[in-house]
Amino acid sequence: MKVSPAQTALSLGVLALGVATAVTTASLSGEGGYAQIGPNFMPAVVAFGLIACGLWLLYEAMSGGWRDHPSDDPAARGDHAFHAPGFLWITAALGAHMALIGTAGFVVAGSVLFAGVARGFGSVRWLRDVAAGALISLAVFFFFVRLLNVNLPAGWLSPVLGGAGI
Amino acid sequence: METFDALLAGFGVALQPINLMWGLIGVTLGTAVGVLPGVGPALTVAMLLPLTVKLEPTGALIMFAGIYYGAMFGGSTTTILLNTPGESASIATALEGNKMAKNGRAGPALSTSAIGSFVAGSIATVLLTLLAPFVVSVALKFGPAEYFALMVFAFTTVAAVLGASTVRGLTSLFLGLLLGLVGIDSQSGTPRFAFGVPELLDGVDVVVLAVGLFAVGEALYVASYQSRLTGTLEKLSGSIMMSASDWKRSWPAWLRGTAIGFPFGSIPAGGAEIPTFVSYATEKKLSKHPEEFGHGAIEGVAGPEAANNASATGAMVPLLTLGIPTSATAAILLGAFQNYGIQPGPLLFQSQAELVWGLIASLYIGNVILLILNLPLIGIWVKVLQIPRDLLYGGILVFATLGAYSLHQSWVDLLMLYVFGLLGFAMRRWGVPVGPAVIGLILGPLAETQFRRALSISQGDAGVFFTQPISATFLAITAAVVIVPWIVRRWRKRRPAEYQAQRGRHADVSKR
Numbered sequence: 024m025k026v027s028p029a030q031t032a033l034s035l036g037v038l039a040l041g042v043a044t045a046v047t048t049a050s051l052s053g054e055g056g057y058a059q060i061g062p063n064f065m066p067a068v069v070a071f072g073l074i075a076c077g078l079w080l081l082y083e084a085m086s087g088g089w090r091d092h093p094s095d096d097p098a099a100r101g102d103h104a105f106h107a108p109g110f111l112w113i114t115a116a117l118g119a120h121m122a123l124i125g126t127a128g129f130v131v132a133g134s135v136l137f138a139g140v141a142r143g144f145g146s147v148r149w150l151r152d153v154a155a156g157a158l159i160s161l162a163v164f165f166f167f168v169r170l171l172n173v174n175l176p177a178g179w180l181s182p183v184l185g186g187a188g189i
Numbered sequence: 190m191e192t193f194d195a196l197l198a199g200f201g202v203a204l205q206p207i208n209l210m211w212g213l214i215g216v217t218l219g220t221a222v223g224v225l226p227g228v229g230p231a232l233t234v235a236m237l238l239p240l241t242v243k244l245e246p247t248g249a250l251i252m253f254a255g256i257y258y259g260a261m262f263g264g265s266t267t268t269i270l271l272n273t274p275g276e277s278a279s280i281a282t283a284l285e286g287n288k289m290a291k292n293g294r295a296g297p298a299l300s301t302s303a304i305g306s307f308v309a310g311s312i313a314t315v316l317l318t319l320l321a322p323f324v325v326s327v328a329l330k331f332g333p334a335e336y337f338a339l340m341v342f343a344f345t346t347v348a349a350v351l352g353a354s355t356v357r358g359l360t361s362l363f364l365g366l367l368l369g370l371v372g373i374d375s376q377s378g379t380p381r382f383a384f385g386v387p388e389l390l391d392g393v394d395v396v397v398l399a400v401g402l403f404a405v406g407e408a409l410y411v412a413s414y415q416s417r418l419t420g421t422l423e424k425l426s427g428s429i430m431m432s433a434s435d436w437k438r439s440w441p442a443w444l445r446g447t448a449i450g451f452p453f454g455s456i457p458a459g460g461a462e463i464p465t466f467v468s469y470a471t472e473k474k475l476s477k478h479p480e481e482f483g484h485g486a487i488e489g490v491a492g493p494e495a496a497n498n499a500s501a502t503g504a505m506v507p508l509l510t511l512g513i514p515t516s517a518t519a520a521i522l523l524g525a526f527q528n529y530g531i532q533p534g535p536l537l538f539q540s541q542a543e544l545v546w547g548l549i550a551s552l553y554i555g556n557v558i559l560l561i562l563n564l565p566l567i568g569i570w571v572k573v574l575q576i577p578r579d580l581l582y583g584g585i586l587v588f589a590t591l592g593a594y595s596l597h598q599s600w601v602d603l604l605m606l607y608v609f610g611l612l613g614f615a616m617r618r619w620g621v622p623v624g625p626a627v628i629g630l631i632l633g634p635l636a637e638t639q640f641r642r643a644l645s646i647s648q649g650d651a652g653v654f655f656t657q658p659i660s661a662t663f664l665a666i667t668a669a670v671v672i673v674p675w676i677v678r679r680w681r682k683r684r685p686a687e688y689q690a691q692r693g694r695h696a697d698v699s700k701r
Binding site: 156 | 239240242243353354356357359360362363364366367370374376377379381382405408409411412413414415416417418577578579580582583584586587588590591594595598600603604606607610615618619620633637640641642644645646648649
């Protein structure tokens with residue numbers, strides 16, 4: 024019987040999360056007043072639950088694989104084979120957005136995010152994507168900042184946008 | 190009579206021009222976003238939640254109910270024309286609706302789905318109106334022990350009983366419960382699982398979790414596994430009118446779908462997936478044209494769509510009267526209430542009667558607006574479907590990050606969004622349901638509070654959950670829904686020979 028490394032890794036991940044929860048719980052106070060249970064009770068229940076689920080998943084992974092789970096063959100699920108660039112472009116786009124939004128502002132970060140995600144979906148017209156992203160981010164920026172008074176950073180564009188975000 | 194007066198006062202609130210406008214904006218936005226492929230009702234509500242931060246509660250919640258309903262209507266259009274069900278409850282519709290569209294009958298399919306949703310939504314809203322005061326009168330007698338037992342029941346059915354795998358449902362639930370623990374403990378003020386990160390002290394926001402799981406997770410999955418496939422958008426040619434025979438075959442299916450969907454939504458055992466499949470199976474069995482099933486039978490669209498909408502309205506019963514969400518979407522709506530410091534439950538019907546009844550009245554109005562919006566204007570929504578996927582997901586992620594960033598103006602929330610996106614990707618790939626995690630995040634802290642309150646009253650005696658009759662009953666039902674199916678499975682496994690023989694005989698009979 025072949026054992027799926029992915030299922031084993033995920034099962035061990037759940038188990039490890041349960042153990043980490045239990046370790047963190049140990050440092051919480053058990054002082055509970057009238058109820059006689061404190062802020063550490065529920066975390067202990069969750070830790071126990073995660074450890075139990077992790078062991079159960081591991082047992083299933085070792086004994087013929089998780090029950091009734093989606094096929095490992097992409098074609099059987101109606102998908103194509105894993106296309107790593109799609110995954111990586113979206114990850115990179117979200118990473119760049121995180122790094123940029125504080126300094127460059129909402130509109131610049133949003134345009135980069137938009138273009139990166141579109142690239143991940145196979146678009147090669149990056150100029151069109153940056154322009155479309157800028158248009159959408161600008162519209163959202165003005166709508167939220169001017170009409171809803173939500174605070175968004177103008178960043179590098181604050182001379183143009185009139186520091187509308189502050 | 191009291192109910193009628195309250196509802197009338199509710200209409201007074203909902204028909205105020207400003208609230209009518211929020212309702213109209215809500216259903217329009219809900220339809221427009223719900224139509225987008227891959228965007229289901231839960232994500233629609235979560236993505237549009239930031240829009241309401243500065244609105245007053247009544248208007249905001251009316252708008253939200255509109256978004257919820259609009260997303261349900263919009264989702265059916267996508268399912269029928271594109272065959273990409275945005276949520277599991279639409280799979281039954283996809284079976285027949287897309288086949289009808291392929292046969293050039295997209296118009297009648299969209300019509301029976303929209304009118305059926307209207308009929309089901311309206312009847313279900315009447316049932317909600319009649320049922321809510323009754324549930325409230327019962328729930329007023331509930332103490333912390335009863336609430337806790339009811340929540341355990343909801344957790345169990347949602348996580349352990351309804352999905353494909355009990356252990357994966359429970360894993361998802363415990364992940365949600367763990368995330369719900371993050372932040373300052375409401376009872377003692379102790380920070381838990383925050384690790385000194387200020388953004389975590391406020392707890393994990395339901396918007397970040399839901400948008401991460403649904404939007405970022407979906408984008409990662411589709412880019413990795415589906416970006417090089419091309420979907421076919423069926424054309425909407427010819428009339429959208431239904432023929433006399435279409436009407437004759439549709440209306441009994443609408444009514445049966447409503448009868449099946451509403452109870453499933455209103456008991457805390459939510460999920461619209463099961464009633465839609467029950468309705469589909471029922472229609473197939475009762476139809477005079479069973480040979481058309483699988484090739485575009487109109488009853489197979491009418492019934493499940495009605496069941497889906499009736500169950501969505503039914504979910505409002507436990508949400509409004511008990512404060513218990515039974516679906517991921519209802520959990521996010523509960524999050525919207527909590528943003529305003531409002532805790533739904535029996536007391537809400539007394540302290541905020543105007544708000545609750547205004548919300549219920551707005552459901553009646555929303556249904557009418559949606560019917561008008563969807564049938565004559567269907568051409569506009571079909572245009573929305575033609576947005577290329579690369580631009581579509583770019584736009585979705587700009588909105589997704591906006592919701593997370595506007596919480597604290599911090600990149601830490603964006604990092605959490607991405608981590609939940611990775612989680613959503615893995616959960617989709619390996620078949621772990623995401624609904625229980627969202628429900629666990631919202632309902633977990635409420636359950637903990639009730640549990641500790643109950644124990645405070647009983648001075649730490651855990652017997653209180655088993656000696657109070659109502660609480661004991663809920664716990665007994667919970668045990669039964671777990672144990673009975675397990676015993677049945679066991680029993681079947683133990684007698685494979687007899688069981689198979691029995692099945693064989695049935696097969697022979699049906700062949701003759």
